[in-house]
Amino acid sequence: MLRVRPRRLRQVTVVIATIVTVFLVASGLTLSGTTASGGQLLASDGWALVGVGLLLGAVALTPLRIRADADAHGIRVRNLVSDFDLPWSAVRSVRYQHGTPWASLLLHTDEVVTVLAVQISDGNRAVEAIRGLRSLHAAATQPADPS
Known part of the structure; x- marks a missing residue:
C-alpha cells in the first residue's frame, strides 16, 4: 500500500x-x-x-485531511472537501503536467480528479509518489500474460 x-x-x-x-x-x-x-x-x-x-x-x-491511499486494486483520494474511491480500471493515467502544483488522475470518462496529496512543492517525495502511483496503475491495468 x-x-x-x-x-x-x-x-x-x-x-x-x-x-x-x-x-x-x-x-x-x-x-x-x-x-x-x-x-x-x-x-x-x-x-x-x-x-x-x-x-x-x-x-x-x-x-491535514488531504491524502491518497493506493494499492493493487485502486486509489482512494481525500482532498479538502471531496473523497474519491476509484478502481485502477477507471483510471486512464496518472499525470503531472508541467506548471501544475499537484498530480491528477485522468479517468476513462475524460474527467480529471486532482490528487492534492501529491504536491510538487514536496520535491523528490512528490516524484517518488507519482512513480509509485504510476507503477501500481500499470501493474493493475496491464493485460494478463496468456502463456
Whole structure:
C-alpha cells in the first residue's frame, strides 16, 4: 500500500493554525476596557473572541485531511472537501503536467480528479509518489500474460 500526504502543506497548515489560534485566544483573554465609541467591553466579548479563535484554528487545520491511499486494486483520494474511491480500471493515467502544483488522475470518462496529496512543492517525495502511483496503475491495468 502506498500512502501519500503533502509534507510542506501540512507544516504550513500547523504553523498558520497555531498562529491564528494563539493570537485570537490571547486577544480574547486580555480584552478589556471601552470601545472607541464609549461602549464597555464585557467578559463575554473576550470569551466570544476565544471561541472564534478556537473555531478558526480548527478550520485552518482542514488541509491535514488531504491524502491518497493506493494499492493493487485502486486509489482512494481525500482532498479538502471531496473523497474519491476509484478502481485502477477507471483510471486512464496518472499525470503531472508541467506548471501544475499537484498530480491528477485522468479517468476513462475524460474527467480529471486532482490528487492534492501529491504536491510538487514536496520535491523528490512528490516524484517518488507519482512513480509509485504510476507503477501500481500499470501493474493493475496491464493485460494478463496468456502463456
